[in-house]
Amino acid sequence: MSELVDKYADIRPYNDDEVADSVARLIADNAFIDVLAKYNLPRFISSVPFFARFLVRRQLQKKWGAVNSVEQVQQEVAKYLALLVKRTTSEVTFSGLEQLDPKQAYLFISNHRDIVLDPALVNWGLFSHNMKTVRIAIGDNLLQIPYITELMRLNKSFIVKRSAKAPKEMLKALSQLSAYIYDSLAGGHSIWIAQKEGRAKDGFDQTDPALLKMLQLNGRKQKKEFSEYVRELKIVPVSISYQYEPCAIAKAKELYHRQHHGQYVKSAGEDIASIVEGFSAAKGHVHLAFGQPIETGCESPEQLAKTIDEQIIDSFFLHPGNYIAGGCKQAVIDKADAQSFEQRMARVPDELKPLVLAMYAKPFHRKAEYNSKEHEQ
Template sequence: MVSDTDLFKEIRPYRDDEVAGALERLIADDEFIGAIARYRFAGLSRLGGGLVKKLIRLYLGWRWRNVNSVHQVQMEVAGFMEKMIASTTAGVTYSGLEYLRPDTGYLFISNHRDIAMDPAFVNWGLYTHGMDTVRIAIGDNLLRKPCSTELMKLNKSFIVKRSARGPREMMKAFGELSAYLRHSLDGQHSIWIAQKEGRAKDGDDKTDPAILKMFYMEGKKRKIPFGDYIRSLNLVPVSISYEYDPGDVAKARELHAKETHGAYEKSEFEDIQSIVQGITGQKGRVHVAFGQPMTGDFDNADELALAVDREIHANYRLFPSNLLAAGQTVDVDDAARRAFEQHMNSVPAELRERVLAMYARPVLNKD
C-alpha cells in the first residue's frame, strides 16, 4: 500500500521527520530573516541590518533547537496567537463547539475574510477546547517564495493548485485534492477550507458550488451518490465575524480600481502584506460560530451551496459596525457609535460607501 507520504507528497503538510530540516532552511533563508528584521526591528535594521540579521538567526537557532515535531510547531503558534489576540482584538468568542467530537475528523467550510486569521481563529477555538487543530487549505498563489512554503507546510497547510491550467491539469489537481481530503478525514484529521476562492471583499459570503463539486470527485470515483458522500464528510459550515476588518480599506480600494479602471493589478508581495495586515491590525471583537454537520439529503452541489450559505448567514454574529453600516441604530450604545464613526473617518472619502456596504452586507444576508 502506498503511504500518504508518497501519494500526496506534492501537496501535503510537513510530517514530524521533516520539521527540523524545514526550520533549518528558514533560518538560512535571507528573505525570511530580512522580513523579520523589517517588520519586528525596523529602526535597528536601518542602523545595522547585517548585525540584526545575524542576531535573529542566532536567536531562532536557539529558540527552535529542540523543535522537531508538528505538535511543537503548533505550540509555538499557540503562544503567538495568545499575544496577538491580547494586542489586536477586544476578545474572541465561540459558539457551536458543543456539536463537535474530539475523535472525529470534520470538513470545516467557512466564509473567508482574512487569509491567515480565518483558519487561525478556528484553530484557536479547537485548541482551547481540547481538540486537535485543522489541516489548512491554501492556494499556491501564496507560495511564491520558498520561505512562505516552509512556513505554511510547517503549520499544517496543504496546497490547492490554483495555478493549474487546462482542463486535464485542473481535473488531475482537483482529483488529488479531493482524495487528500478523504484521506485526512478517514484519519480523523479535520480540514479547514474557504467557501470560495479568494476573500469576500464586498462582505457577501457565498459558497462556490465548484468547491463542493471538488469535494465529491473522490465520491464520484467510488460511485457513491452525492448526498451519501457529502454526509460522510462531516461537513460543518463556519461563520467568522470581525467587528473591524484590518483589510477593509485595501479590499475597497481593489473593488474601486476594478470598477473605475476595469482591472486591478496586484503588486508582487501584496498577498504577504495582506497577511501581515490581518495579523497586526486591530479587529475589535471576533466571533467564530461552528454550525452542525450537514446531514440533509442533497442532490447536487448547487443545492448544497445554498444550504451552506443559509447556515453561514444565520450563524454570523452581527456587531455594532454591521448594524450601523446598515442603518440599524437601535440598541447600539454611544461608545460603539463613536468607535464606528472614528473608524469610518479614517477611511478615504472615495472608499467610504464601499466600506459601509462591506459591513452592511451580513445584515442584508440575514434578512
C-alpha cells in the same frame, strides 16, 4: 514513507521527520530573517542587515532549534496566536464547539475575510476546546516566496494548485486534492477550507458550488451518490465575524479599481502585506460560530452550497458596525462602539467610503432577508 503519503508529497503538509530540516531552511533564509527584523527590531538595528540577521538568527535558534515535530510547531503557533489575540482583539468568542465530537474529524467550510487569520482562529477555537487543530487549504498563489511555503507547510497547510490551467492538468490537480481531503478525514484529521476562492471583499459570503464539485470527484471515483458522500465528509459550516473588517481599505481599493478600470492586477508582495496587516491591525471583537454537521439539504452541489450559506448567514454575529452601516435604528449600540466605528470610517478615503460601508452592511441585510424568508415559511 507510506505509498498513501507519497502520492500527496507535492501538496501535503510536512511530517514530523521533515520538520527539523524545514526549520533549518527558514533560519538560513535571509529574506525571512529580514522580514522578522523589519517587524520586530528597532529601525536603527534592522537597517544594518548583517547585525540584524545575526540577532534574529541567534534568537530563532534558541527558540526553534529543538523543534522537530508537527505537535511542537503547533504549540509554538498557539503561543504566538495567544499574543496576537491579546494585542489585536478585544475578545475572541466561539459558539457551537460544545456540540461537536472531539474524537470526530470534520470538514470545516467557512466564510473568508482574512488570508491567514480565518483558519488560525478556527484552530484557536479548537485548541482552546482541547480538539485537534485542522489541516489548512491554501492556494499556490500565496506560495511564490520560499519561506512562505515553508511556514505554511510546517503549520499543517496543504496546497490547492490554482495555477493549473490546462483542462487535463486541472482535473488531475483537483482529483488529487479531493482524494487528499477524503483520506485526511478518514485518517482522523479535520480540514479547513474557504467557501470560495479568495476573500469576500464586498462582505458577501457565498459558497461556490465548484468547490463542492471538487469534493465529489473522489466520491464519483467511489461510485457514491453525492448526498451519501457528503454525509461521510461531516461538513461543518463556520461563520467568522470581525468587528473591524481586516484590510477593509485595501479590499475597497481593489473593488474601486475593478469598477473604474475593469480589472485589478495585484502588485508583487501585496498578499504578504495583507497577511501582515491582518495579523497586526486591531480587529475588535471576533466571533466564530461553528454550525451543525450537514446531514440533509445536500442532494446536489447547488443545494449543498445553499445549505452551507444558510447556516453561515443565520449564525453570523452582527457587530455594531454592521447595524450602523445597515441603517438599523432599533439596535442598541454602545456609545463607545458607535464612536469607534465613526472614527474608523473617518480614516477611509472619501471615494472608498461607500464600498467600506457596503462591506459592513451586507451581512446585516442578508441576515434580515434570511430571517424574513424563515418567517414566511
